[in-house]
Amino acid sequence: MHTPGPILLQDRPDTGLDFDVERVRADFPALRLEVHGRPLVYLDNAATSQKPQVVIDRLRDYYAEENSNVHRGVHYLSQQATEAFEQARWAVAGFINAPAPEQVIFTRGTTDSINLVAATFGRMNVGAGDEVVISTMEHHSNIVPWQMLCDEKGARLRVVPITDAGEIVYDEYVRLLTPRTRLAAFCHISNALGTINPVREMIAEAHERGVPVLLDGAQAAPHWPIDVQELDCDFYCFSGHKMLGPTGIGVLFGKREHLEAMPPYQGGGDMIDRVTFERTTYNELPHKLEAGTPNIAGAIGLATAIAYMERVRRGEIAAYEKKLLEYATERVREIDGLNVIGTARHKASVLSFLLEGVHPYDTGTILDQLGIAVRTGHHCTQPLMDRLGIPGTVRASFAFYNTPAEVDALVEGLHRVQRLVG
């Protein structure tokens, strides 16, 4: 285990940020793009976020000046790369207030993290006749790994119902925590509806009954300060690319006792201690769960993204995004025949809706012609769409670099859709 000490992130010089959205936008080159001859209005942040120049530069600099494999070399470059990589781990640990960096496992993303838990912790703890609890609003990545586990083990998947507004029916959740429940898994924030789940209470409820909880934090980490100790979650999963970082890098945080007890996920280099054909012993955390050459550049890029977000001040990010979502919700509600899908009391970032009589595909295609990027369809939440009785939604999802003017453009675009299609 490497202990690099205080974080020395090689960032660009501070641009002296206050939270000024126009200045923030200037940091993101992609926001200057034109689409179909019009300025890009990027409202698909729940799918992925744009990247600040510092992250782009950091990736380039890594490959130009520091590239080497980690953990194995004695030469200078490999020391540099290893330092940077392990410092990135510290940065992530600080970002989520993990007790120790070795509890931060780098993965390919949220989906990879959840699969890792299902394949190791899940297999170890879930047996025939046991139960795993999830909710109706989950993303497929927080459904399918559990289905696969339950199928393999002869266990039962229980699903907490939701209200029409898109909130968990709390009493039903409690009812579904039975003596057979071995794990509960929920999204912190819903990607299709924007619902912020009462995860602290849900975790406390589960722990009273000895049930560990995994949180899918893919939509939360970009928008909401995460403190895994305060949440007391057993596992927390999120993706770098949704929070200004590169693709192909994600995080699994786990409580130490779970991670220590979990068998390895993938076998290979780095996760071993000693290999012989008779017997192989495994490395300690975190390396036990990180086989092969990691996404070194990805981890370093993620740390740079975290540093950038810290500079923009995360409390202000959440406050600004809240205001923007409120403004957007107000404005779209002015449109006749528009139904907001997902009206939980507490929401973040996501505004899903349908125009009456207009297929979401038509809406999205026409908005695209206007340079407005939204997402249409089931958003990888087919069971949720079935529950709501709709084929899909149009989803606008905001980040702290979006503006009220962009909301106005969206509303104008929707009026045009209605004129064209009505």
Next chain:
Amino acid sequence: MQNDSIERREEEIVEAFAFFDDWMGRYEYLIEQGKQLPPIEERFKTEEYKIHGCQSQVWVQADERNGHLFYTADSDALITKGLIALLVYVLNGQKPEDIAHAKLAFLEKIGLQEHLSPTRKNGLAGMIKKMKLYALLHENGATEGN
């Protein structure tokens, strides 16, 4: 009976689209075409007649009459309906072997290139495939009947 060839029908469409300077006009025209599509009977709105890979629902069905193929179709999204209406217009009443070998070059010429991408999920490739598949089936059928 269909007197125009597939190519002649394609030319008509290319000309009609060339008339529009901007995308709004093209989409309006496309949506109009969709509205004029001969409707598919409800009994054909099943999995068997559905195109897969679409974000919207699209059904296509074909009948053979006197060695020529006739299509009906529908979609719950207007743009997709327009696209399939164009295909039906071009291929309707043609001989199965002509349909099976049609290059359908008009699609690239009408300024809706983005819809040709398989990632657009409008199943355009799927529609073409299904319509040609019907043609192939009837091509074989016709041969066997002789």
